[in-house]
Amino acid sequence: MSSTILPSTSQYSNSGTYVPTILKRVEYGIDSLSKLSDVL
Numbered sequence: 009m010s011s012t013i014l015p016s017t018s019q020y021s022n023s024g025t026y027v028p029t030i031l032k033r034v035e036y037g038i039d040s041l042s043k044l045s046d047v048l
């Protein structure tokens with residue numbers, strides 16, 4: 009998914025810092041879910 013997120017961040021960086029922060033939160037959520045799946 010990183011290959012699809014990187015180009016989107018470069019495009020949204022021009023519109024401001026609000027969207028990139030959302031993408032970072034999404035990535036953090038995905039990482040947390042992956043860690044939870046590893047624990048379970």
